[in-house]
Amino acid sequence: MTPKVFLYALSTCSHCKRTKQFFKDNGIDFDFLDVDLSQGEKRESAIDAVKKHNPRLTFPTTLIGDKVIVGFKEKEIREALGL
Secondary structure, three states: OOOOEEEEEOOOOHHHHHHHHHHHHOOOOOEEEEHHHOOHHHHHHHHHHHHHHOOOOOOOEEEEOOEEEEOOOHHHHHHHHOO
16 A cells, blocks of 8 residues: 655745656655645645654655655655555
8 A cells, every 4th residue: 555645845846846747657646735835824834844844844845654755866755655
């Protein structure tokens, strides 16, 4: 069974776009939030969530099950997904 995948991204980030495309190309179901396009409390809570997993608040921050991957690191993503 594939672990739950959630991606915190920025709409203008090239590494975020590559991460989304990787998931699409590999048929991986994932949810994502473009933090820069969210507003108000939703944005604040997203930033707080990212900081819990990635104190440097850099993007993309991907959660695969209980694993956190910062940046587009295809090898780590494949390992976490068992690909």
